[in-house]
Amino acid sequence: MRIIAFSLLSLILAGCATGYVASNGGDGYSETQLADDNYQVTFRGNTKTTQERAHDLALLRSAEIALSKGYSYISVSFSATGDNGSAGVIVNNMVISKRKPEVSINVRMSKTKANSGYLDAAFVRKNIRTKYELGE
Numbered sequence: 001m002r003i004i005a006f007s008l009l010s011l012i013l014a015g016c017a018t019g020y021v022a023s024n025g026g027d028g029y030s031e032t033q034l035a036d037d038n039y040q041v042t043f044r045g046n047t048k049t050t051q052e053r054a055h056d057l058a059l060l061r062s063a064e065i066a067l068s069k070g071y072s073y074i075s076v077s078f079s080a081t082g083d084n085g086s087a088g089v090i091v092n093n094m095v096i097s098k099r100k101p102e103v104s105i106n107v108r109m110s111k112t113k114a115n116s117g118y119l120d121a122a123f124v125r126k127n128i129r130t131k132y133e134l135g136e
Contacts, residue, residue: 017049020057020134027100029061037109039065044084047098051081053132054101060128062107063121071109073118078106 021028023044031041043058059076066074084102110118129135 015046015048017053018043018045018057020060020132029057031061031065034106037071038106039109040104040106041065042102042104045101047087047100049101051101051103054103055079055081055105056128056131058103058105059124060134062105063119063124063128066107066109066121067125069109071111072121073110073113074121074124075108075110075114075118076105077108080104 018027023030023042027044027046027049029041029043031039033039039062041058041062043054043061045054059074062074062076066072081101081103083099085100087098087100090096109121113120
């Protein structure tokens with residue numbers, strides 16, 4: 001019984017962090033357009049995803065939306081972090097679980113650098129893709 005429980009725990013906790021993919025209702029990124037130049041972008045990770053990775057991938061998605069819409073700069077006007085549940089198993093009457101991070105950011109986009117709070121979308125895109133070896 002312990003071997004089965006340990007094997008199940010290993011399967012749940014093993015694996016990779018959530019990839020940079022559209023969520024389709026599950027883990028990954030999603031966005032909602034709030035205005036022509038404003039989006040809410042959310043990234044939901046699995047138990048192997050760090051809060052930092054979830055934030056970075058939400059920021060990456062924001063930069064890619066901006067670039068695809070002809071904007072060069074982004075500014076995060078609001079950020080919220082939390083979790084979208086947990087996954088775990090019960091072993092010897094103990095619950096072993098890991099949290100699943102969720103990050104939502106509200107991003108304004110601009111064709112010019114309106115102030116020092118705006119980030120270069122192409123620079124953000126390149127650096128985050130490099131950091132997580134996502135390729136182009």
